[in-house]
């Protein structure tokens with residue numbers, strides 16, 4: 461469903477060119493919830509933004525469904541982007557528009573008629589359990605509700621994949637779980653392939669079946685999420701797992717037998 465071959469990307473800065481992604485290879489199957497985990501600065505956001513060409517890769521090929529994204533430009537690229545839903549850490553909602561208008565926006569851009577838009581927006585707001593908020597403005601919503609609007613907007617055009625750029629990082633743990641559960645439901649109900657980036661093992665553990673570990677712009681490990689927990693191979697994966705082990709052993713030292721169980 462998503463194939464990335466030989467993707468590299470550098471940024472020009474006042475200090476010169478810095479290479480942020482180095483020969484990335486990825487293969488995400490249809491129906492996967494695929495998590496890319498890495499520490500801050502590893503290149504996660506750059507990678508996910510290259511997938512829909514919000515960032516322009518230097519080299520490499522990106523295929524999503526039947527489309528070779530890296531071969532498209534102009535109107536063809538804009539059309540292909542309509543089938544790539546994306547959600548963001550800071551939600552990126554239009555503050556001057558209501559919930560209804562935010563979700564309707566990509567459908568208006570897609571040129572659908574008003575009756576279709578009305579039916580689709582109501583259907584999607586029902587799916588994300590926000591039907592009672594259609595006339596509210598983003599400023600009147602909680603963080604979790606704002607992200608539900610973000611998800612509804614991303615789903616409006618019936619995308620083939622959903623990209624999540626740290627979508628739960630700005631949310632408290634309880635709200636994070638409710639959003640992750642919603643993404644899981646959407647994956648199950650719609651069979652939608654989800655690719656997410658995160659720096660939280662919890663997120664990976666909670667919803668992903670497959671993962672890749674990114675370290676200094678390179679994919680250093682891929683496989684199932686269970687493999688990451690039981691047999692971490694890369695330095696980054698081992699650092700993530702060590703953080704959990706240290707936390708558990710400290711709790712054990714403070715609380716004794718049964719701590720953390």
Ligand SMILES: Nc1ncnc2c1ncn2[C@@H]1O[C@H](COP(=O)(O)OP(=O)(O)OP(=O)(O)O)[C@@H](O)[C@H]1O
Pocket residue numbers: 471472473480498499500501502503504505506507659
């Ligand atoms: N527009 C830019 N211009 C120059 N350097 C950039 C730009 N965007 C990102 N970088 C640099 O590229 C590297 C990777 O950044 P990126 O945001 O992709 O990492 P990340 O893994 O998503 O980090 P975080 O978890 O902190 O968001 C960092 O060193 C960052 O400073």
